[in-house]
Amino acid sequence: MSTPPRRVTQRDIARMAGVSQATVSLVLNNRTDAEVRIAPETRDRVLRVIAETGYAADPVARRLASRFNRIIGVFTYEPAFPSGSRDFFHPFLLGIEEYAERFGCDLLLLTSAPVVDGRRRIFHQDNRLRLADGCILLGREIDGAELHRLNRDGYPYVAVGRRDDAGGPVPYVGADYASAVARLVEGALRRGHRRLTYVSMGTTAESSEDRLHGFRAAATTAESAGQMSALAGDADTTIDTLLADGTTVVFVEDFATAVALESAARRRGLTVPGDLSIVTLGDPTVPVPTDIAFTGFRIPREEMGRQSVEVLTGVIDGSAAGLQQRLLACELVEGITLGTPDPAVDRR
Amino acid sequence: MSTPPRRVTQRDIARMAGVSQATVSLVLNNRTDAEVRIAPETRDRVLRVIAETGYAADPVARRLASRFNRIIGVFTYEPAFPSGSRDFFHPFLLGIEEYAERFGCDLLLLTSAPVVDGRRRIFHQDNRLRLADGCILLGREIDGAELHRLNRDGYPYVAVGRRDDAGGPVPYVGADYASAVARLVEGALRRGHRRLTYVSMGTTAESSEDRLHGFRAAATTAESAGQMSALAGDADTTIDTLLADGTTVVFVEDFATAVALESAARRRGLTVPGDLSIVTLGDPTVPVPTDIAFTGFRIPREEMGRQSVEVLTGVIDGSAAGLQQRLLACELVEGITLGTPDPAVDRR
DNA sequence: CCGCCGAGCTAATACGTATTAGCATCTATG
DNA sequence: CATAGATGCTAATACGTATTAGCTCGGCGG
Numbered sequence: 033m034s035t036p037p038r039r040v041t042q043r044d045i046a047r048m049a050g051v052s053q054a055t056v057s058l059v060l061n062n063r064t065d066a067e068v069r070i071a072p073e074t075r076d077r078v079l080r081v082i083a084e085t086g087y088a089a090d091p092v093a094r095r096l097a098s099r100f101n102r103i104i105g106v107f108t109y110e111p112a113f114p115s116g117s118r119d120f121f122h123p124f125l126l127g128i129e130e131y132a133e134r135f136g137c138d139l140l141l142l143t144s145a146p147v148v149d150g151r152r153r154i155f156h157q158d159n160r161l162r163l164a165d166g167c168i169l170l171g172r173e174i175d176g177a178e179l180h181r182l183n184r185d186g187y188p189y190v191a192v193g194r195r196d197d198a199g200g201p202v203p204y205v206g207a208d209y210a211s212a213v214a215r216l217v218e219g220a221l222r223r224g225h226r227r228l229t230y231v232s233m234g235t236t237a238e239s240s241e242d243r244l245h246g247f248r249a250a251a252t253t254a255e256s257a258g259q260m261s262a263l264a265g266d267a268d269t270t271i272d273t274l275l276a277d278g279t280t281v282v283f284v285e286d287f288a289t290a291v292a293l294e295s296a297a298r299r300r301g302l303t304v305p306g307d308l309s310i311v312t313l314g315d316p317t318v319p320v321p322t323d324i325a326f327t328g329f330r331i332p333r334e335e336m337g338r339q340s341v342e343v344l345t346g347v348i349d350g351s352a353a354g355l356q357q358r359l360l361a362c363e364l365v366e367g368i369t370l371g372t373p374d375p376a377v378d379r380r
Numbered sequence: 381m382s383t384p385p386r387r388v389t390q391r392d393i394a395r396m397a398g399v400s401q402a403t404v405s406l407v408l409n410n411r412t413d414a415e416v417r418i419a420p421e422t423r424d425r426v427l428r429v430i431a432e433t434g435y436a437a438d439p440v441a442r443r444l445a446s447r448f449n450r451i452i453g454v455f456t457y458e459p460a461f462p463s464g465s466r467d468f469f470h471p472f473l474l475g476i477e478e479y480a481e482r483f484g485c486d487l488l489l490l491t492s493a494p495v496v497d498g499r500r501r502i503f504h505q506d507n508r509l510r511l512a513d514g515c516i517l518l519g520r521e522i523d524g525a526e527l528h529r530l531n532r533d534g535y536p537y538v539a540v541g542r543r544d545d546a547g548g549p550v551p552y553v554g555a556d557y558a559s560a561v562a563r564l565v566e567g568a569l570r571r572g573h574r575r576l577t578y579v580s581m582g583t584t585a586e587s588s589e590d591r592l593h594g595f596r597a598a599a600t601t602a603e604s605a606g607q608m609s610a611l612a613g614d615a616d617t618t619i620d621t622l623l624a625d626g627t628t629v630v631f632v633e634d635f636a637t638a639v640a641l642e643s644a645a646r647r648r649g650l651t652v653p654g655d656l657s658i659v660t661l662g663d664p665t666v667p668v669p670t671d672i673a674f675t676g677f678r679i680p681r682e683e684m685g686r687q688s689v690e691v692l693t694g695v696i697d698g699s700a701a702g703l704q705q706r707l708l709a710c711e712l713v714e715g716i717t718l719g720t721p722d723p724a725v726d727r728r
Numbered sequence: 729c730c731g732c733c734g735a736g737c738t739a740a741t742a743c744g745t746a747t748t749a750g751c752a753t754c755t756a757t758g
Numbered sequence: 759c760a761t762a763g764a765t766g767c768t769a770a771t772a773c774g775t776a777t778t779a780g781c782t783c784g785g786c787g788g
Contacts, residue, residue, distance in 0.1 A: 039533070042742060057746055068746085069766055091508045092443045093744035096773050102492065103508060111481070113473045126462045133459070133491045138508050141487040143480055158449060160439045160486050185387070202783045251653065353613060389774060400738045405776055415778085417736055441774035446742050730788090738781075743774105754788080756759085 040087045049074075049081045051134050056082075060089060089238070104132055104344060105164030107142045109152050109171030120317040120333075124170055124192055127337025132305070135345060154178045161187065166348045168192060168340050172317070173237045188347040194238050194359065203356040205340040209239060212329040212362035213246030213283065216311050217254075218276050219364075220281045222242045223372050226255040229279040231270065231293070233286050234261040241356065243285055243313050262289040267296035274308065280373035281309035287316040288328075294324055294369070305371030312369075327367035332360045388435045397422075397429045404430075408437060428727040443511070449561035452480055452692060453512030455490045456520030468681075472518055472540055475587040475685020483693060488512045502526045509535065514696045516540060516688050520665070521585045536695040538688050542586050542707065551704040552693050553688040557587060558662070560677040561594030561631065563660050565602075567712075568629045571720050573657065574603040577627040579618065579641070581634050591633055591661050610637040615644035619713065628721035629657035635664040635674075642672055642717070653719030660717075675715035678709045711720050 042056040051074060058068055059078040069304070080339070081087075095101045106112065112125060132139050140163060145152040154161070154169075156177060161167060166188030174191060179198035182189050194206030220228060230247045233240060244259070251257035260273060270293060274282055284290040290312040294304055302311055304324075311329035343356055390404040397404070399422060406416055407426040428434075443449045454460065460473060476660060480487050493500040502509070502517075503526060505521060508517060514536030529544035530537050542554030568576060578595045581588060592607070599605035608621060611633070618641060622630055632638040638660040642652050652658055652672075660676035690703055 039744090043744080052769060053745085054747080054770095055766090057744095058767090061746075063747095069764090071766060074766080088503070088506055090444075091506070091511050092440055093773090094746080095440045096438075096444050096743090096775090097745040097747080099746065101505075101508070101511075102512070103488070111477055112472075112487075113470065115474065115475045122461065126459075126463060129459055129489070129491055136492045138492045139460075139489040140451070140488065143477055144486045153598045155419045158436055158439065158450075160449070162742055163439050163449075163451070185536065201470070321779060366620070380535070387774090391774080401775085402738060402777080403736090404772095406737090411777095411778075417734090419736060422736080438774055441743090442776080444745090444773090445775040445777080446743065447776065510743095732787085733777090733785090735784090738779105740777100740779085741776085743768105745773090747770100747772085751778090753785085754763100754765080756763085758759100 034316070040085050041090070042087075045078065045081050045085065045303075048085075049078045050053035051078060054322055061207050101136045101163070101347070102135075103140050103164040105140045105142055105161060105167035105339065105351050106139045107145070107154055107171075107211045108171050109174075112141050112143060119319075120315065123171055123333035124337040124340075127334040127339075128168060128341055130334075131338040134342060135262040137341070137345075142167070146241070151175065151378035155181060166344045168263075168344055172239065173235070188344065190344040190347060190356075192340050192358075194242060194334055196316075201357065203343055205336050205343055205358045205360065206210065207239075207240075207331045207336065208359040208361050209242040210249070211247035212364070215245045215364060216283065216313075216327070216370075217247055217250035220309065220311065220339055220370060221250075221253060225281040225371070225373050227278045227280050228254050228255070228257045228281045229274055229277070230259040231262050231282055231284045231286075231289060232259060233289070234263045239314075240285060243308055247283055262286060268300075271296050271300060271302075273356055279308070281305075281311065281370065283311045283313060285313050287314060288318060288320045289313050290326055290328075291322045291324070294320055294322075294326075305369050306374065309371050309373070324369065325365075325367040327365060327370035329362040329364050335360055386434050387438070388436050389436075389438070393426065393429050393433065396433075397426045398451035404423050411728055441570075448483045448513050449511070449629075450483075450694070451512040452485045452689065453488045453490055453509060453515035455493070455515055455517050455523075457521075460489050460491060464525040467667075468663065469518055472685040472688075474688055475682040475687075476516060478682075479686040479689035480576075483689060485693075486630060486687070490515070491522050499523065500519055503529060514692045515539070516692055520587065522581070527620055529702065532639075536692065538692045540546060540688050542588060542590060542705075549705065551691055553691055553706045553708065554590075555587075555679045555710050556707040557590040557593035557686065558597070560712065561591045561661055562598035562717050563712060564675070564718075565595055565598035566679065566720060568657065568659065569598075569601060570719070573721050575626045576602050577622055577633075578605070578607040578624070579610050579630055579632045579637060580607060580663075581637070582611045588633060592675045595631055610634060615640040616618045617647075619648060619650075619656075627656070629653075629659065631659045631661060633661050635660050635662060636666060636668045638643065638674055638676075639670045639672070640671075641666050642674075654716050654722065657719050657721070658717045672717060673713075673715040674716035675713060677710040677712050679710055683708055 042207040045056045046053045056078055058070055059075050087377045091101055106128060112334040114122060129139060142160060144152060145157050171190060171193045174195060176198050179195060179202055183198060191202055191204040194204050228251055230244065232244065258277065284293060292308055294310055297304055297308055302308055312326040315331050339358055343358065347356060390401045393404045394401045404426055406418055407423050437451055454476060461471065471723055477487060490508065493502060494504050517537060517539045522543060524546050527543060529548055531546055531548040539552040541553050544548040576599055578592065580592065632641060638658055642658055645652055645656055650656055660674045663679050687706055691706065695704060
């Protein structure tokens with residue numbers, strides 16, 4: 033209790049081993065360059081003292097002297113440990129932690145970011161970004177200005193989810209929504225659907241755009257391929273609109289919306305997929321209770337988390353090993369909500 | 381891409397504002413001591429430059445110069461982001477994150493700790509403990525030697541769960557198992573039970589000891605209060621033993637064991653709690669599917685997480701504000717597995 | 729005119745590591 | 759024997775901040 037016993041430093045080790053601090057550092061870092069040579073016996077002596085004292089380098093000083101930390105920052109736009117157990121971001125974090133451990137990295141959760149203008153901000157008065165060698169960004173929408181600044185500062189980072197350029201290419205690990213949606217559309221066309229409608233969330237996030245692009249690209253041979261926003265009205269209004277224009281299959285961006293549409297349709301006495309097929313375009317982002325096995329796709333979230341660690345380490349050491357922009361394939365889910373349109377009914 | 385643009389430092393700010401680096405530091409830290417005085421206009425000038433440049437202090441240098449970091453380390457003996465969603469440690473982390481955010485602290489998950497002798501080790505060749513101002517220790521069993529070393533080094537930490545002294549008192553936030561178990565025992569006695577048995581897990585962890593102490597202390601007026609280990613045999617063997625010595629109520633340390641005993645009893649044609657009352661002494665540590673509402677208690681895990689942050693910040697700034705050893709009360713759970721012993725049957 | 733004081737700032741240093749230029753010492757070579 | 763080169767190490771410095779001793783300048787009392 034009396035004297036807070038000073039920490040063992042390289043200087044202490046040096047004194048004990050009868051060498052200089054520099055030598056200790058050289059031994060520790062296993063420098064075997066032609067430039068710097070240490071006699072094997074000296075090396076052993078130093079190592080022995082290190083072992084005896086249980087010395088471990090101060091990671092702070094190490095980092096200040098411009099070496100790496102083996103720490104990966106994780107910036108989340110929401111709490112990292114959610115209450116809702118079936119949370120959307122959880123699998124990402126699971127994958128991140130798995131690979132961080134594999135790479136021998138610790139994880140710094142930047143949870144202190146204050147909320148400004150309704151959004152958490154990466155950059156604030158005393159952000160702790162620089163403690164980490166680099167940072168993984170997790171959130172549905174990421175502020176373009178902040179990405180710009182990260183790029184400008186040359187700070188190593190990777191976004192989970194595809195991002196448009198922001199003053200330079202943005203390293204990311206995303207899901208290939210475009211192709212997943214396209215494949216679902218093709219499946220619907222094969223089953224004979226000709227009048228398709230896309231129900232969006234009305235956001236401009238890249239993830240939304242990609243889905244819509246996939247839809248448009250694949251729906252060219254359809255008789256009609258409209259688009260509407262789920263925010264325009266409630267589920268019943270939406271159903272009205274869909275029926276009015278003869279839609280036989282609807283592609284719904286948001287999972288909760290799909291659930292709402294399905295139950296609204298059933299309340300109307302419609303059958304799914306008999307009268308209306310419903311395809312969802314992603315995993316639930318909020319817990320939604322439903323027993324329906326929707327047709328759609330699965331976002332490889334855990335794998336995205338893992339690969340984001342890989343990409344980040346590449347960005348950090350500048351090796352750029354492997355692409356710094358990766359799109360992972362989504363797995364199609366054969367549900368029961370995509371059927372064959374009823375040929376007897378021309379609902380146009 | 382060309383030149384990695386050097387970071388803005390206090391020296392840059394100083395140059396722009398026409399003052400010294402020391403002045404910038406003083407302004408930043410709002411030093412208004414009698415010792416150090418800065419003219420208001422100078423202060424404003426510096427602050428203006430800081431605002432213009434968007435400067436933020438380098439947390440690494442800050443920490444090296446022996447200030448605080450506002451970073452809380454979290455050492456977990458298992459992955460912090462578990463696959464099993466109903467994981468035992470999750471609520472602790474939830475509480476920890478909530479209060480860390482409230483205190484403006486970031487969270488450093490020490491996940492890189494290597495496994496030695498079947499246990500993760502806090503201290504290893506390049507542990508990053510010192511990056512954080514202090515650390516929260518999370519795990520059922522914590523190595524006494526490591527606690528000793530933390531105490532010896534004067535490193536601020538707090539354990540989640542009561543711990544015996546280790547070369548000094550160990551700061552902790554634990555659950556008051558002893559009194560929770562005692563209250564359950566008293567409830568059983570009130571209902572007329574006279575022959576009680578405690579089924580332990582055979583570990584020497586403090587949490588196990590506390591439960592057992594609570595049992596022994598409260599069971600003094602019982603006719604018989606035995607103890608056995610769940611590890612001695614399978615559930616059927618255990619039931620045999622219980623029946624043989626006329627036990628009417630069993631207190632089971634481990635939740636999964638309680639589930640196994642209940643189903644074993646039912647397979648025998650016994651009713652619970654008619655023929656045998658079962659009380660559990662804690663939340664499931666591994667996911668166990670069951671529909672039975674067991675009588676027992678609930679560990680205030682989320683609150684323990686929160687308070688561990690509080691205690692740690694107290695330990696860090698030496699204020700010792702509030703007790704550094706806290707035991708939180710558990711909430712009793714009225715289940716359906718504790719009944720009245722059948723007076724018609726003397727099962728002795 | 730001297731000494732003193734307070735206000736407002738700066739110079740210097742510490743924190744613990746990594747890196748680099750360069751100093752001895754020794755060996756080989758002409 | 760002078761010199762060149764290799765070998766093995768150290769002195770010095772940088773990283774960016776916090777802290778402290780002390781400097782300057784002006785005013786004021788004696």
